[in-house]
Amino acid sequence: MFPAIVFISFVIAVAHMIGMVFFIWWIDRFHREPLRYLFGSFLRGAFGAFILSVIGFELSLEIFGELSSEREIAIGTTVVAPIVEEAMKGLVIFFLLRYRDFDNVTDGLVYGAAAGLWYDRKFLLFYRICQTAAHRGMAEPALY
Amino acid sequence: MHSAATATFGAGVSRLKNSGWGAVFSVICFYIIAVILHAGWNTLLSIEKPETGGLAILLLLLYFGIIFLLFVFGIRKERRQREKLLEEEFAAGILPSNFKKILFSYRAMRKGNWFPTYLNKDKYLSLVSRLAMRKSAYTRATENRRKVLDGEITEIRQELKRFSDLIVQIPE
Numbered sequence: 001m002f003p004a005i006v007f008i009s010f011v012i013a014v015a016h017m018i019g020m021v022f023f024i025w026w027i028d029r030f031h032r033e034p035l036r037y038l039f040g041s042f043l044r045g046a047f048g049a050f051i052l053s054v055i056g057f058e059l060s061l062e063i064f065g066e067l068s069s070e071r072e073i074a075i076g077t078t079v080v081a082p083i084v085e086e087a088m089k090g091l092v093i094f095f096l097l098r099y100r101d102f103d104n105v106t107d108g109l110v111y112g113a114a115a116g117l118w119y120d121r122k123f124l125l126f127y128r129i130c131q132t133a134a135h136r137g138m139a140e141p142a143l144y
Numbered sequence: 145m146h147s148a149a150t151a152t153f154g155a156g157v158s159r160l161k162n163s164g165w166g167a168v169f170s171v172i173c174f175y176i177i178a179v180i181l182h183a184g185w186n187t188l189l190s191i192e193k194p195e196t197g198g199l200a201i202l203l204l205l206l207y208f209g210i211i212f213l214l215f216v217f218g219i220r221k222e223r224r225q226r227e228k229l230l231e232e233e234f235a236a237g238i239l240p241s242n243f244k245k246i247l248f249s250y251r252a253m254r255k256g257n258w259f260p261t262y263l264n265k266d267k268y269l270s271l272v273s274r275l276a277m278r279k280s281a282y283t284r285a286t287e288n289r290r291k292v293l294d295g296e297i298t299e300i301r302q303e304l305k306r307f308s309d310l311i312v313q314i315p316e
Contacts, residue, residue, distance in 0.1 A: 097161070108156070112157070116149060
């Protein structure tokens with residue numbers, strides 16, 4: 001039953017993300033960005049920026065040391081994570097700058113929103129999985 | 145929230161299409177704003193007290209407010225840019241003068257029967273937008289890039305002119 005719940009949660013999360021990409025595409029008024037570019041931005045945010053963020057966070061642990069106390073974990077969550085994650089998601093947008101159609105503030109907003117979508121949804125997805133695991137008396141997945 | 149923070153940063157990064165220190169400064173400023181938004185959200189969530197729930201919702205509303213303002217600002221700027229860049233196209237007859245008000249208004253552009261049904265309206269609108277974008281890129285391009293853009297602008301103008309000729313030939 002647990003794998004089925006994980007699968008259904010995953011399908012719902014992905015469907016929601018795809019819907020959101022279409023919504024972001026739709027709100028652009030004068031010149032809508034090509035959908036393939038928007039999905040490209042979303043996928044780069046989902047995989048590229050996500051992996052780079054994990055590496056960046058691990059590197060910061062190497063520099064500042066392991067987060068052992070409650071206070072250190074709080075600093076990691078509230079200071080280190082935003083600095084690393086925003087920089088990595090920003091890399092995705094820098095990469096998209098080479099598109100000729102990317103030429104104004106609205107385009108930056110649209111591509112940025114698509115790049116950050118996975119981060120929003122992944123927390124909801126993992127939260128749902130962990131809640132189900134906890135409800136069934138299972139250990140919480142390490143990903144959370 | 146992540147989307148809102150990254151969209152804010154994206155708005156700053158878009159300024160890099162203009163060269164100069166102003167663009168670099170804008171990227172740094174928008175990055176700091178995005179980090180502050182993100183850190184604020186993470187702080188409220190990590191406290192795990194009932195009273196911070198309401199604050200988190202307020203913060204989320206603030207994020208949406210910021211995004212909305214940036215978006216409105218972006219759209220208005222895009223519209224002004226279109227008006228300025230397409231003015232000479234109307235004067236040269238590449239765009240029909242009776243389309244002037246329509247092509248500067250998103251709603252008017254999408255709605256109504258202002259465009260002949262036997263022509264591809266979406267393609268026409270896309271060409272108009274591309275022309276405005278390429279002309280905007282031209283103003284800040286280097287010498288070599290300008291040659292490429294020049295060719296593209298001429299090509300788009302020719303296509304639009306073909307559309308205009310067909311529109312003029314509509315039987316009464």
